[in-house]
Amino acid sequence: MKITEVRAAVPRGTNEPRDWRTAMAQIAVTVETDEGLSGVGVGGGGPSGIHIIDTVLRPVLVGQEIGEDSDQALADIERLWERMYRAILPFGRKGLAYMALSGVDLALWDLVGKRAGQPVYELLGGLRHSEIPVYASIDAVVNDEVERGFKHVKLHLNRHSGDVPESIEAVLVARERVGADVKLYTDMFFRYDLESTLRMADAIFPYGVEWIEEPLSPDDLDGYAELVRRSPIPIAGGEHEYGVHGFREILDRRAHAILQPDASWCGGMTQLRKIYGLAAERGVWVVPHRGAEVWGLHAVAALGDRPLAESGRPWVTWLRGEPPIKDGFVRPSDAPGFGVELDPASVG
Numbered sequence: 077m078k079i080t081e082v083r084a085a086v087p088r089g090t091n092e093p094r095d096w097r098t099a100m101a102q103i104a105v106t107v108e109t110d111e112g113l114s115g116v117g118v119g120g121g122g123p124s125g126i127h128i129i130d131t132v133l134r135p136v137l138v139g140q141e142i143g144e145d146s147d148q149a150l151a152d153i154e155r156l157w158e159r160m161y162r163a164i165l166p167f168g169r170k171g172l173a174y175m176a177l178s179g180v181d182l183a184l185w186d187l188v189g190k191r192a193g194q195p196v197y198e199l200l201g202g203l204r205h206s207e208i209p210v211y212a213s214i215d216a217v218v219n220d221e222v223e224r225g226f227k228h229v230k231l232h233l234n235r236h237s238g239d240v241p242e243s244i245e246a247v248l249v250a251r252e253r254v255g256a257d258v259k260l261y262t263d264m265f266f267r268y269d270l271e272s273t274l275r276m277a278d279a280i281f282p283y284g285v286e287w288i289e290e291p292l293s294p295d296d297l298d299g300y301a302e303l304v305r306r307s308p309i310p311i312a313g314g315e316h317e318y319g320v321h322g323f324r325e326i327l328d329r330r331a332h333a334i335l336q337p338d339a340s341w342c343g344g345m346t347q348l349r350k351i352y353g354l355a356a357e358r359g360v361w362v363v364p365h366r367g368a369e370v371w372g373l374h375a376v377a378a379l380g381d382r383p384l385a386e387s388g389r390p391w392v393t394w395l396r397g398e399p400p401i402k403d404g405f406v407r408p409s410d411a412p413g414f415g416v417e418l419d420p421a422s423v424g
């Protein structure tokens with residue numbers, strides 16, 4: 077089948093947070109073909125990402141053939157990914173261009189899955205985990221997560237802006253509220269420095285914390301490597317890293333103990349599966365950013381040994397078919413592709 081059109085739009089949602097995401101919103105990408113079949117993916121970059129797709133990526137794709145059988149089709153996606161990557165290299169080795177490319181790549185995987193009548197996890201080698209535990213990703217205060225069945229809860233401590241005593245208190249309160257059986261995680265959204273993170277890690281270690289996420293700037297790999305050596309709690313990160321090249325550097329420098337690539341930002345499924353492969357060689361755990369959304373979920377279901385998914389974003393209301401989280405678990409649907417459809421009213 078031949079690609080005839082590539083469309084990207086910022087869907088109208090509800091209650092998007094008023095931060096960088098409002099301007100650099102998630103974009104929905106549709107790849108259309110001469111057989112009437114189309115694939116949908118979600119990338120990032122808002123109007124800037126759409127501009128990159130319209131002016132740089134669309135001309136690479138329109139007119140290209142996607143092979144008949146799945147093996148050929150996946151080889152074609154790989155070939156097209158390389159061409160898109162070459163096209164963005166002069167200006168987009170990380171960040172917005174990668175976010176835009178990611179949406180296109182995911183739409184291609186969705187297209188090939190729909191063509192084959194198979195979910196994307198089958199294209200990745202088959203379902204290994206059908207019931208995937210989800211961690212509730214929440215702001216500091218634990219409300220009803222335990223009653224809703226979550227056995228994993230992550231606290232966002234970035235609002236404390238490196239204020240160590242306040243963050244320690246938040247972890248203490250959370251542990252008291254969830255009890256001893258729930259696993260606790262923390263996320264600092266690069267608001268700390270090396271010394272404050274180490275003070276924090278030593279202080280919260282007795283409360284049982286599974287990881288400290290992204291305490292430093294994603295560019296401070298020296299700091300991360302030292303943290304990994306000195307912190308009593310494993311260090312996680314990678315949601316703001318791009319491409320297999322970036323993740324290989326993190327692994328080579330032993331800068332993270334847990335990798336958290338985002339399928340919609342890191343280069344799509346074509347890169348995410350390679351990141352999983354590299355991490356497996358080094359014995360590093362991969363827990364994709366917002367992995368309960370279908371784009372990461374199919375990788376969690378098919379790749380890796382320790383399935384865990386981050387709860388998705390409630391303000392994404394423009395996709396139909398996202399599997400619900402029930403009793404702290406999510407189950408990927410067996411519908412073809414990623415199993416979701418874009419609400420046409422959200423982009424019309």
Ligand SMILES: [Mg+2]
Pocket residue numbers: 263265289290315
């Ligand atoms: Mg995070």
